[in-house]
Amino acid sequence: MPISRLCPSVPQIVACTQNDQTGSKAVSGRPKGSPQLTRWSRARALRSGKKLDRSSLRTQPPEPNTPLSQFSLPVDPDDAANLDGADVMTIKSIYMVSDGTGWTAEHCVNAALGQFDYCLVDRGCPVSTHLFSGIDDTEKLLEITKQAAKEGALLVYTLADQQLAMAAKQACKLWGVPSTDVLGPITEAIASHLGVSPSGLPRGASGLPLSDDYFRRIEAVEFTIKQDDGASPQNLAKADILLTGVSRTGKTPLSIYLAQKGYRVANVPIVLGVAMPRTLFEVDPQKVFGLTINPLVLQNIRSARTKTMGLSSDGRSIYSEMSYVREELEFAGRLFAQNPLWPVIDVTGKAIEETAAVLLRLYHDRKNKCTMSRISKRY
Numbered sequence: 001m002p003i004s005r006l007c008p009s010v011p012q013i014v015a016c017t018q019n020d021q022t023g024s025k026a027v028s029g030r031p032k033g034s035p036q037l038t039r040w041s042r043a044r045a046l047r048s049g050k051k052l053d054r055s056s057l058r059t060q061p062p063e064p065n066t067p068l069s070q071f072s073l074p075v076d077p078d079d080a081a082n083l084d085g086a087d088v089m090t091i092k093s094i095y096m097v098s099d100g101t102g103w104t105a106e107h108c109v110n111a112a113l114g115q116f117d118y119c120l121v122d123r124g125c126p127v128s129t130h131l132f133s134g135i136d137d138t139e140k141l142l143e144i145t146k147q148a149a150k151e152g153a154l155l156v157y158t159l160a161d162q163q164l165a166m167a168a169k170q171a172c173k174l175w176g177v178p179s180t181d182v183l184g185p186i187t188e189a190i191a192s193h194l195g196v197s198p199s200g201l202p203r204g205a206s207g208l209p210l211s212d213d214y215f216r217r218i219e220a221v222e223f224t225i226k227q228d229d230g231a232s233p234q235n236l237a238k239a240d241i242l243l244t245g246v247s248r249t250g251k252t253p254l255s256i257y258l259a260q261k262g263y264r265v266a267n268v269p270i271v272l273g274v275a276m277p278r279t280l281f282e283v284d285p286q287k288v289f290g291l292t293i294n295p296l297v298l299q300n301i302r303s304a305r306t307k308t309m310g311l312s313s314d315g316r317s318i319y320s321e322m323s324y325v326r327e328e329l330e331f332a333g334r335l336f337a338q339n340p341l342w343p344v345i346d347v348t349g350k351a352i353e354e355t356a357a358v359l360l361r362l363y364h365d366r367k368n369k370c371t372m373s374r375i376s377k378r379y
Contacts, residue, residue, distance in 0.1 A: 093153035094129045097144055097168065100202030102133035105158040108182050135159075136202075138167050149175040158183040160202040217262045224259035227266035228252055233277035239266040241363060242283060244335075245291030246270045246328050247319075248301045250347050250355065254291075257352050258359070270335060272328045285341040286366045289359055292332065294348040299325045345379045 096105040109129060119125060132144050141164060148155045155177050159165040165184055172179035187198050220240075227235060229252065236242060240263045243251045251267035258265045268280055280288070302320035318324050336344050343362050347355050358379050 091126055091128045093148075093151050094127060095144060095148045095153045095155045096129065096131045097135050097141065097155060097157040097159070098131075098133050098202070099136050099159050099161055099164055100133065102131045102158070105156055105182055106131055108158075109156055135164075136161070138164065141168055142171055145171040145175060145177055148172075148177045153177070155179040157181060160187075160198070161200050162198075213262065217260060220262050220264045221256070221259045223264040224255050224266070227264075228255065230268045230277065233268070233279045236266050236268070236277070236279045237283050238264065239283075239287065240264045241266075241359070242280065242288040243267040243291060244270055244276075244280065244288065244342075245293075245347075246298070246332050248298060248305065249291040249293050250352065251291060253352050254355055254359075257356050261356075261360075270328070270332045272324070272331050276335070281339070285339060288339070288342045289362070290332070290336045290339075290342045290344040291355075292329065292336075292344055292346050294346075295322065295325050295329055297348050298329070343379060 094109055096102055096109055098105050106129075113127060113129075132140075135141055135144065145155060145168065147153075155168070155172055157165070157168050157179065159168060159181075160183065165181060168179065169181065171177070191198050223235075223238070226232060227239065241258060243255060243265065244267065245251055247269055251269070255265040255267050268277060270276070299320055299322050302325065306317050306320050336342055343359075345355055345358055350358075362379070
């Protein structure tokens with residue numbers, strides 16, 4: 001297969017990276033908001049190459065054998081103060097290679113890049129990432145590795161096939177390509193621990209039968225959507241996890257996130273003056289989790305919501321009034337106190353993933369009967 005199809009030239013790589021960002025257009029101007037949000041916004045823009053002037057790349061395409069790291073790009077005036085005297089910025093390339101979908105490699109690289117936001121902003125070192133998925137033969141792998149050597153790229157690979165993984169390791173060593181095997185070490189450790197050999201088959205490989213886990217997750221998502229926002233309370237006993245809290249505490253997105261992991265989730269809203277469904281108190285209390293939030297943060301979220309929905313001409317309604325917000329949170333607090341076996345998770349400032357991590361830790365600790373401190377404390 002020609003290298004042009006596997007490893008595009010520099011403009012193509014930059015274009016692919018830009019198109020991967022949900023088709024969004026380049027960001028112009030200095031990001032607005034708090035200093036921390038500004039830094040995060042710049043980091044994301046620099047990482048994806050959005051803030052770079054690529055006109056020189058379009059008019060003067062590089063030679064195929066020229067390392068990408070030699071190409072200098074003009075510095076955005078907004079970021080000039082963050083370069084510590086440097087005159088130019090260079091793109092650092094990361095190649096992600098997988099014989100499956102590449103989701104694991106991409107997720108690991110993005111998670112690791114999150115630890116370098118300060119560098120991406122302060123040092124002006126934008127990163128170009130490119131995913132090569134479905135690489136199932138040595139010829140394709142070697143072509144990609146050669147291109148990585150030419151561009152001075154880091155090669156991160158998740159290859160379930162041990163022969164491919166060994167070929168990648170040897171090729172990177174031969175051509176001096178810095179590389180990381182994400183899947184190999186953990187697979188070897190688990191194989192040693194279990195005393196069995198891994199299958200060597202990539203996840204999601206074509207021709208493989210759909211697993212029970214796949215169908216379980218599909219069923220969980222369907223169940224969760226049908227049980228959203230207190231619908232069909234007669235089915236609460238069928239849920240693995242029950243969420244309850246006042247409006248805008250993130251019950252629905254958290255439910256969907258957990259459902260994608262295979263948990264059947266139902267959520268029940270707490271509304272001041274509205275009776276809770278009787279079935280909520282009849283299910284196993286160890287499946288119920290309460291969600292709470294800081295009243296000021298909740299008021300801001302609800303105010304934005306009322307403006308979006310046009311509930312009132314000035315964007316204000318009793319729904320977002322501080323007195324009502326506090327009263328509703330106090331009502332929820334009394335309900336939680338009456339059910340001390342319901343853990344209460346404070347979602348203030350937490351991402352959905354963080355809340356889910358806390359919830360699943362509690363859920364599995366209970367399921368496995370692990371010793372815990374006071375279960376009714378807030379997390």
